[in-house]
Amino acid sequence: MTHALAIDGGPKAVAEKLPTFLDAAGRTFGTEEERLVIEVLRSGCLSRNGGAMVERLERDFATALGVPHAIACSTGTAAVHLALAALDLEPGDEVIVPPITDIGSILPVLWQNAVPVFADVDPVTLCLDPEDLASRISPRTRAVIAVHLAGQPCDMPALTALCRRHGFVLIEDCSQAYWAECHGQIVGTMGDLACFSLQQSKHMTCGEGGLLATPNHAYAARARLFADKAWPRDLTSLGSMRFLFLAQNYRMSELQGAVALAQLGKLQATLACRRRQAAALTALLEDVPEVQCPRAAAGTTHSFWLYMLRVNEERCGARTADFGTALLAEGVPSWVQYIVDPLYLSPLFTERHTYGASEYPFRPFGRQVYDSGLCPRAEHGLRNVIALWWNEAYTDEHVRQIASAIRKVARHFSRAMAR
Numbered sequence: 001m002t003h004a005l006a007i008d009g010g011p012k013a014v015a016e017k018l019p020t021f022l023d024a025a026g027r028t029f030g031t032e033e034e035r036l037v038i039e040v041l042r043s044g045c046l047s048r049n050g051g052a053m054v055e056r057l058e059r060d061f062a063t064a065l066g067v068p069h070a071i072a073c074s075t076g077t078a079a080v081h082l083a084l085a086a087l088d089l090e091p092g093d094e095v096i097v098p099p100i101t102d103i104g105s106i107l108p109v110l111w112q113n114a115v116p117v118f119a120d121v122d123p124v125t126l127c128l129d130p131e132d133l134a135s136r137i138s139p140r141t142r143a144v145i146a147v148h149l150a151g152q153p154c155d156m157p158a159l160t161a162l163c164r165r166h167g168f169v170l171i172e173d174c175s176q177a178y179w180a181e182c183h184g185q186i187v188g189t190m191g192d193l194a195c196f197s198l199q200q201s202k203h204m205t206c207g208e209g210g211l212l213a214t215p216n217h218a219y220a221a222r223a224r225l226f227a228d229k230a231w232p233r234d235l236t237s238l239g240s241m242r243f244l245f246l247a248q249n250y251r252m253s254e255l256q257g258a259v260a261l262a263q264l265g266k267l268q269a270t271l272a273c274r275r276r277q278a279a280a281l282t283a284l285l286e287d288v289p290e291v292q293c294p295r296a297a298a299g300t301t302h303s304f305w306l307y308m309l310r311v312n313e314e315r316c317g318a319r320t321a322d323f324g325t326a327l328l329a330e331g332v333p334s335w336v337q338y339i340v341d342p343l344y345l346s347p348l349f350t351e352r353h354t355y356g357a358s359e360y361p362f363r364p365f366g367r368q369v370y371d372s373g374l375c376p377r378a379e380h381g382l383r384n385v386i387a388l389w390w391n392e393a394y395t396d397e398h399v400r401q402i403a404s405a406i407r408k409v410a411r412h413f414s415r416a417m418a419r
């Protein structure tokens with residue numbers, strides 16, 4: 001029996017509200033977080049300068065990832081900023097970035113007065129395409145930010161080889177891809193610096209927060225200072241009130257540190273659930289040719305921050321936006337599209353809204369024209385993406401209902417086309 005779409009007044013395919021990252025049912029907070037938060041409160045010190053919790057988080061995170069240094073900070077955007085500040089770029093230096101990511105991957109480039117240069121993406125993974133990247137290099141290129149999108153690792157062998165060949169610094173943005181793997185190596189351990197977001201929706205969270213990891217001692221030392229006003233607190237070095245360079249206060253609080261530390265202990269379980277249920281959904285959708293499920297690229301393990309569904313518009317005769325709107329109405333937590341346009345089509349870039357009317361640093365340094373056509377595969381690829389919010393609390397029954405919602409919407413549109 002077929003039912004009318006929920007958007008047309010029919011019954012929802014997903015009967016009850018599914019757990020999301022915005023409610024307790026869809027997060028893993030429990031007695032572990034409570035115990036550590038209370039420990040902080042009882043200590044009387046909520047600042048990391050004086051407390052012990054953020055330091056414990058940094059130590060445990062570095063150990064878990066297998067890198068010598070981790071520096072906690074206030075957001076994932078701040079973590080990217082720390083990575084760039086560690087490089088001490090010159091104004092007008094170029095950083096190659098992907099056009100499909102959170103804007104937090106890119107804003108810090110501009111804050112450091114460097115210029116983001118967009119490179120196109122692989123049509124399947126929507127992550128940076130190393131070949132296209134090579135064509136965007138200039139004498140001013142200093143670094144590459146590789147974003148492991150939605151949980152899918154970038155082509156790291158090609159990116160690391162390219163960066164090594166040219167002497168570029170490789171920054172991995174792992175905010176959406178905790179513990180995803182590429183040929184057996186965890187993302188965040190292959191580049192020079194790795195950034196993580198602890199924002200509310202992420203695999204591990206403390207509401208807002210970030211972590212930078214690096215094997216490089218000099219980068220770690222500079223990033224640590226940058227997050228703390230470039231204030232060397234070691235009284236034996238330079239004296240306590242001499243500030244070494246232009247910096248920020250991006251410190252993480254002890255309360256955030258307590259929650260993040262407890263969350264780190266749950267990360268493996270969270271990943272296992274997300275991966276198992278994603279595989280289950282993919283199996284259930286095998287007979288739905290109107291959509292294409294995310295498949296990890298060869299040699300990689302996905303960590304499913306999002307489940308990126310691709311709509312075969314020709315096959316089902318519907319625009320992705322209409323498909324996504326109908327799916328949302330069926331009760332599936334999703335973004336109708338991920339981001340509607342590649343980031344370079346935002347007014348920040350097209351109208352160069354930066355510092356007053358100066359357009360700095362685009363003027364005088366920018367050479368890319370931020371306009372349609374700059375990265376055709378990114379533009380095309382985004383058109384048929386629907387991002388399903390993925391969640392570690394999904395049960396087998398939830399996944400079954402999500403699959404039946406997708407099947408229902410797909411069949412509705414393909415039957416309408418056939419008529």
Ligand SMILES: Cc1ncc(COP(=O)(O)O)c(C=O)c1O
Pocket residue numbers: 075076077078080101102103104105147173174175176197198199208209210
């Ligand atoms: C890939 C990526 N980079 C950076 C960020 C910025 O993190 P935050 O929102 O914690 O500043 C995000 C946030 O969603 C992200 O997904």
